Amino acid sequence: MTWLDELTWLDGLRTAALVGTGRHSAPSPPAGLGVRPPEGLSREEEVLDQAAMADVVIRASRRPAQAPAATLPLPASPDTEPQAAGEAARLLELLLTQPPVGLELRNQLVVDWLQLAEESRRRVPHRLLPAMFALAETKAAVFKRLEPAIGTRGRWLQSLSKTSVPKPADEGAELGSEDARADLERLRSTDPAAARKRLATHWDDLSARERAHQLALLATNMGSDDEELLERALDDKAKSVREVATGLLDRLPGSLRAGRMSARLLPLLHLKGLLNKRIDIDLPPDPDEQAVRDGIPSNQRSGEPDRLARLDIIIRGAPLEVWTSVSGRGPASTVELLKPEPRVLDGLITAAVSRKDLEWIRALLTVRTDVRLLGCLPAGEREQWLEGYIRNGIDQPLTLVPLLRDLHQPWGLGLADALLGLIAGKNGGQLAAMLAQVLPTALPPEAAEQCRRLLERSDEDPARRRVLRDAVQYQAFRQSLTEAFQ
Amino acid sequence: MGRWSEERVINAAPDESSLAAARKLARPGPWSDSGSNDVLVWGKCQGSGKTPYQVSVDIVAPAYRCSCPSRKFPCKHALALLLLWARGEAAEASAETADFAQEWAGQRAERATAKDRRKSGEASDPEAQAKRLAERQALMDAGIADFARWLTDLIRTGLAAARSQPYSWWDGVAARLVDSQLPGLAEQVRTMASEVHGRTDWADHLLLHAGRWWALTKAWAARDTLSAEEFADVKAAVGWATASADVNDTEALPGPWLVLGAHRSDDGRLQQQRTWLRGPDGTVVVILDFAGQGQGLATPQLAGALLDVTVARYPGSPPQRAMFTSAVASQGLATSLGPGCTIAQALEQQSAAVARSPWRDRQPVLLAGVTILPEDHGWLLDGNDNALPLMDAPLDSLLALTGGHPVDVFGELEDGRLRPLTVVVDDAVVTP
Numbered sequence: 074m075t076w077l078d079e080l081t082w083l084d085g086l087r088t089a090a091l092v093g094t095g096r097h098s099a100p101s102p103p104a105g106l107g108v109r110p111p112e113g114l115s116r117e118e119e120v121l122d123q124a125a126m127a128d129v130v131i132r133a134s135r136r137p138a139q140a141p142a143a144t145l146p147l148p149a150s151p152d153t154e155p156q157a158a159g160e161a162a163r164l165l166e167l168l169l170t171q172p173p174v175g176l177e178l179r180n181q182l183v184v185d186w187l188q189l190a191e192e193s194r195r196r197v198p199h200r201l202l203p204a205m206f207a208l209a210e211t212k213a214a215v216f217k218r219l220e221p222a223i224g225t226r227g228r229w230l231q232s233l234s235k236t237s238v239p240k241p242a243d244e245g246a247e248l249g250s251e252d253a254r255a256d257l258e259r260l261r262s263t264d265p266a267a268a269r270k271r272l273a274t275h276w277d278d279l280s281a282r283e284r285a286h287q288l289a290l291l292a293t294n295m296g297s298d299d300e301e302l303l304e305r306a307l308d309d310k311a312k313s314v315r316e317v318a319t320g321l322l323d324r325l326p327g328s329l330r331a332g333r334m335s336a337r338l339l340p341l342l343h344l345k346g347l348l349n350k351r352i353d354i355d356l357p358p359d360p361d362e363q364a365v366r367d368g369i370p371s372n373q374r375s376g377e378p379d380r381l382a383r384l385d386i387i388i389r390g391a392p393l394e395v396w397t398s399v400s401g402r403g404p405a406s407t408v409e410l411l412k413p414e415p416r417v418l419d420g421l422i423t424a425a426v427s428r429k430d431l432e433w434i435r436a437l438l439t440v441r442t443d444v445r446l447l448g449c450l451p452a453g454e455r456e457q458w459l460e461g462y463i464r465n466g467i468d469q470p471l472t473l474v475p476l477l478r479d480l481h482q483p484w485g486l487g488l489a490d491a492l493l494g495l496i497a498g499k500n501g502g503q504l505a506a507m508l509a510q511v512l513p514t515a516l517p518p519e520a521a522e523q524c525r526r527l528l529e530r531s532d533e534d535p536a537r538r539r540v541l542r543d544a545v546q547y548q549a550f551r552q553s554l555t556e557a558f559q
Numbered sequence: 560m561g562r563w564s565e566e567r568v569i570n571a572a573p574d575e576s577s578l579a580a581a582r583k584l585a586r587p588g589p590w591s592d593s594g595s596n597d598v599l600v601w602g603k604c605q606g607s608g609k610t611p612y613q614v615s616v617d618i619v620a621p622a623y624r625c626s627c628p629s630r631k632f633p634c635k636h637a638l639a640l641l642l643l644w645a646r647g648e649a650a651e652a653s654a655e656t657a658d659f660a661q662e663w664a665g666q667r668a669e670r671a672t673a674k675d676r677r678k679s680g681e682a683s684d685p686e687a688q689a690k691r692l693a694e695r696q697a698l699m700d701a702g703i704a705d706f707a708r709w710l711t712d713l714i715r716t717g718l719a720a721a722r723s724q725p726y727s728w729w730d731g732v733a734a735r736l737v738d739s740q741l742p743g744l745a746e747q748v749r750t751m752a753s754e755v756h757g758r759t760d761w762a763d764h765l766l767l768h769a770g771r772w773w774a775l776t777k778a779w780a781a782r783d784t785l786s787a788e789e790f791a792d793v794k795a796a797v798g799w800a801t802a803s804a805d806v807n808d809t810e811a812l813p814g815p816w817l818v819l820g821a822h823r824s825d826d827g828r829l830q831q832q833r834t835w836l837r838g839p840d841g842t843v844v845v846i847l848d849f850a851g852q853g854q855g856l857a858t859p860q861l862a863g864a865l866l867d868v869t870v871a872r873y874p875g876s877p878p879q880r881a882m883f884t885s886a887v888a889s890q891g892l893a894t895s896l897g898p899g900c901t902i903a904q905a906l907e908q909q910s911a912a913v914a915r916s917p918w919r920d921r922q923p924v925l926l927a928g929v930t931i932l933p934e935d936h937g938w939l940l941d942g943n944d945n946a947l948p949l950m951d952a953p954l955d956s957l958l959a960l961t962g963g964h965p966v967d968v969f970g971e972l973e974d975g976r977l978r979p980l981t982v983v984v985d986d987a988v989v990t991p
Binding site for chain 2: 083086087089090091092093094095096115116117118120121122123124125126127128129131132133134135136137138139140141146147148149199200202203206226229230233
């Protein structure tokens, strides 16, 4: 029987069956099958007999198929590192398939596992790679740590389109940003001068909106070389562009504009008092044309001019050295003199933060708890300040939460101890709840015992109990991981 | 049997009031013809009626009988008699048992032996059994004839018309098959309802299955001409279960049995577990476990395990269904599943299996040196550049385990596609 006979026969059979033998008769079976149907059958019996035959013929005559036209992927090269075995493999499987802890903690523990694997030069067992990739698809933190522990086999799987893990969108990435802007942003981070040059070249072709957006990108890797373009932007006809330019120039204390601001500020400051223990500050006069260009608002047509706002702008733009030159003291003592002037301190904080002037930041921290200031400090120093604040009794502990979240983990024992004290105290539950995401992983292993003790205390606050329990669980599991990799 | 203590009698009372009433009757006055032996205590108690109540008590396997109409059990008469007997005030040992007590004891003994017989599964009556079998076959004959008529109706009105029928129409057909003791066919018809609504190639699927069902009705009608093996396959296809007790003693094939692979399925109503095993002489069998919803299936055997166990096969053509006939003990793990075959050879095996039993549509195959291709739902490619599509395949896992290298794969060949159950990687048998 040829396949063509078979096809024609099956077609006829299918048609007869579909419309019914009331309207269509059965085909004759192909001669090649060597079958002669018995005489005297009804049409239905003929069709059913042949269907039975077709069923057996088709199933008994299957031939191997041709492989789909796709190119065969090259086999994976052998792995260079040994796979994690025994308890380490078992714990990973547990985390991936039936996590014994909350999902947030699970993700962190998977990240820990990957890190420990890297340190002990082990890799994820092959059979667990799909589950690992599935998790990494939705959890950026896991995705970032996949290398090198996924090993050669993992990289091979990623190279296959089927199993490749799409990079999750970075949280906080600007939506709808134009390609050109993204391009310039990338260039600015690698080659600041080239980026500036490109922006200057295209400057006149850009819309006001685009000029403002792209000029703002200079914030990355800014230096005195950028001043020229920024000065040019001060003359821009669009207010939005001028505002970006003044904001950026505030960060350059050595710029011409800073010099002009210094000239405006200096006459306003007077050292007074018997022991020169006071700085009197005058309000600035109405701005001239040059001052308006530098961003100081001119008189409005109606109402009083906001002279304090003008002072703020001058303070933010002028070099901080103006203040030390007037007081004849260092920054710390100068700040001490300015304690009674909260609005001036605000301006100084803004200036110090935008210039990342550590000396002034430390000085200002002695009189103000400000998260912006703390945020500029090196991690270790920031932790000391935080600990100090907490130990000295802080009014608004919740303001620390964003800083604590950003802190490098694990925290030092001192900070952990101070914070646990705060959490254990009255009204500590709310703080615990707000730190629920970070606390379990941020506490150092040595703090686990303290958490356990606090947990054993009778406690009505469910949020606090949960956070402490999470911390204890995390540390215990983390301990098992560490031991498994030894 | 010793005499009961009064305390024991009191403990047998169903409640306080029965006991109080019994105490009033526990005097020799109303009692006559009382007596006892090692097993029985009996007596007659004159109540308010004309004839005295006849009381009998089996003191060995405590049981009570009284002709009074009381619904308390034991009644006050039985308790009173026992109290008297316990005190030694009546029912002295007697050589002759009262007729009524003897009769009651006789009935009890008969019932007990009948129960024992049923329990041990002894053929109580070959004649009755043959009658039951004939009745069942007549019922199935009628069901098969009805089903054949339904098939001709289906073909006369056309498959297109059947496709527009609701699920209830198919369920009706299935229900009639169940009533005719053909649950295997009923299950196939019920499955067809969703296949017809869900498959793109539904017309061919239904046509070919209608042909298969039609052939099954013919095979049933001609069952007297079939070999025992062929008839067993037909029985399995229509759903005539073979009792495990009938298989248990037939043989005890010794191990070690190698677990080739296992598959679990759950169609919402029934969970099934198929475990494929290969014996030392190469015989391949499948162990089937079933569990209803909410029940637990038997613990799965680890793929690659060598089991020290004896096995008995159900009747039918190979690969046969089988059952364990001894406790399962593991003898360790195999590092490979042995030599496999090419894709062409696997398809030939399936052809041969279809020739043996056209009712079966699943064939276990062990393929050697095949590569996983991630196209579509996955493909296998062997050394001769022949390919076989996969079904129900965990592709990510297969690729991760094999890394694109050729491996041995064990699976179920079904409908021209392979359901992979086990792969052999780095001297280990693993389930993907």
